[in-house]
Structures are given as C-alpha cells and as structure tokens.
Amino acid sequence: MENLKEFVSTQNFSSVINKIKQCLKQQDLVELNIGVTGESGSGKSSFVNAIRGLGDDDEGSAETGVVETTMKPEVYLHPKYKHVKLWDLPGIGTPNFKAEQYLTKVKFESYDFFIIIASDRFKQCHATLAKDIERMGKKFYFVRSKIDLSISAEKNKKSFVLEKTLDSIQKDCENGLRKAGIEEPVVFLISRSEFGKYDFDKLHMRMEEELPKHKRRVLLLSLPNITKEINEKKKKALEENIKYVALLSACAAAVPVPGLSIAVDLSIIAVELKKYYSAFDLDDPSLQLISERSGKTVEELKSLMKSPLRHGINHPTIIAMLSNSVMAMVLHAAGYVLKYIPIIGSVAAGTTSFCTVTKMLKKALNDIVEDAEQMLTVLLKTEV
Structure with missing residues (x-):
C-alpha cells in the first residue's frame, strides 16, 4: 500500500492499476505442497480427500483401502486451488523402513510440511521419521x-x-511418542466421518501460524467449510484485498478515458465475487456436492441463501449492487478515503468509486458468509 501511494501521489494511475493486477494475480x-504419511491403513488417503473437501467416492x-494402495508419492490437486x-x-512402518531413505525416496x-498419521498408537517409525523431518528444517504434525471408531468402541x-x-x-498417543x-x-x-469435529x-x-503469510492465505482459502471458525478466518483474509480492488476502481475512475471506470469495476468485481463464492463452497459444483450429501436439491439450497448473486x-x-452502495456511502466518503489514500481523496471520481466498491464488496462478502453458515447448518443437520 505504501508503494502504491507513491504512484498515486504522482497521479501515475496506470502504474497503480498494473501493479494491483499483478499482485492479485x-x-x-x-504453491503449497503438503505431504501426508503414516502406516498402511492409517487413513492417509481419506485425510487427503477430506482436506480437499471430497468424499472417498x-x-x-x-x-x-484396508491395504496399502500408495506405492509411490501420488499428487492430488485441490479441485479449486490447483496450486495446492x-x-x-507410501506407507511407513515396514521392517525395511529407513527414515532417511524414505525422505529421499519421496x-x-x-x-512445505508433513502430516504424520496413525490410526492407533504412534510407534518408533513415526518418531524416527518426525525427528529426521525436524532435523532437516521442516514442520510436521501428528x-x-x-x-x-475409537469412541464407538x-x-x-x-x-x-x-x-x-x-x-x-x-495422552496415550503423546506418552508413546515421548517413549520414542x-x-x-x-x-x-x-475423524474422517466428522472432519470438522475434535481437533481439526x-x-x-x-499450520497457519507456522506457514509464511503468503502460503497461510492459500492454505486457509483451500480448507473445506466445515466450521464457523474457518469461515470467519476466510472472511478476514478476503477482506484484506477489498482496499486493493477499490483502489483499482478509484484509479480507473481518475483516468480520463470514457467508460474505463465502469469496465474495470465490472470486470474486477466479478472476478472478486467469484473468488468469494468459490472460497465458501457456494459455487455450483460445491452446491451439487452439498446437495448429494444433504438430500436437498440445488434449488432448495439456493432458496436458503440471501445474496442477490445466488442465481449467478x-x-x-x-x-x-453498486447503485445501492452509492447513496449509502456519500455522507462519509471523503473521510473514509482519506484514511487510506490522501491523494485520491481529492479526486471526486476516485473518491466515489473507492467508497462505492469498498461498501459493495463488504456487503456482498457478509451476505456470502451468512449463506455459507446456512449451508454448514444444512450439512450438520444431515450428519445428525
């Protein structure tokens, strides 16, 4: 934002537009790479599916499967975020297992980090692998x-x-690891069947705390919407970009090219709104999955949503939506913009555009989060 202020101060709006587009892209x-390992039959593959928001089928x-089905590292792309x-x-714990050789092989x-999974007690092989991972400067999670299944028993x-x-x-798991x-x-x-419960x-x-900030964001947005905590964190992460999108609109409005502002607004806002719908699993493919799991039709699910964008x-x-935001922002526009970009605050067109887009995107994001909460409620009722 500080660098962008320098461009704005010289009214080099085309440079601001290009810079923001580049940053958003x-x-x-x-890219985020997560290695999931453990003994054969421990639930590695199910964990890979669950964290991508997919069922095993x-x-x-x-x-x-109950036997080892992974003989070499198999990569599975996130269905929405292809860089995740x-x-x-491959499974660990065989008589010939050597941690250092295993790490070289995979x-x-x-x-970026490893998930080490056990479906019962953790053993020496888990601890040996963890110590070698740590020695090589990477993070791991047990x-x-x-x-x-343990609770049912x-x-x-x-x-x-x-x-x-x-x-x-x-405590039993942790004591076993201490002994190792x-x-x-x-x-x-x-639990794979109740992924949002317990310690997820x-x-x-x-994981977020220990990742660099730019990778923390992509991890968060790629997580399935299975808890309110995840939804709130996603909302905060997406809100951070609103000021950049609004500034992009403001700079376009300040450039004296007829029709440029509205063209930029519609294009960038549409892209941003699609990101919101995708991140909160409200896009059509995600709603189809929710429909299959809940027994409700996609139309029934959409009827529970309040966002005006639910039909497309x-x-x-x-x-x-932009028109509705204009009147609401007029009374406090100047002071609001000056808090962010003093130079833009002196440009009437830029001020109006910045505030309108900011207010519109915040309102849209709030509506979408509420809709995501409705879908979460539907799924929780189905599980019960």
Missing part, C-alpha cells in the same frame, strides 16, 4: 485418525464420558 499462483478422490497439492505418500524437499461402557475418552486417547524420543509431542485427534480447528490454526454473477446484478 500472484496471490493465486502461490467422489470423482478425483485418492484411492482408499496434497501428496499421498523427495523430502518438495513439501494426527491420530479414526477417532469416531468405548460408548457401551457405563463409565463412558466423551471428554475423558478423548483425553485418554490423546519426541520431547514435547502434540497430537491432533481427527486446532490443527489448521497450528452477472453485470446487471453487479451494477444494481
């Missing part, structure tokens, strides 16, 4: 999978208490 090209899902790559790695340097006991059972499982040489192990409890929020928060993102609808 680069955001979508950030959906098109493009990783093959699952989940790698289903091209260790290719991954995931105890199939928690739903305990439910018939008179002394069953869910919280105590979860605490017992976690991991000083301060942290284990996340995950803790896991993704930990098109120019007439965008123009109507």
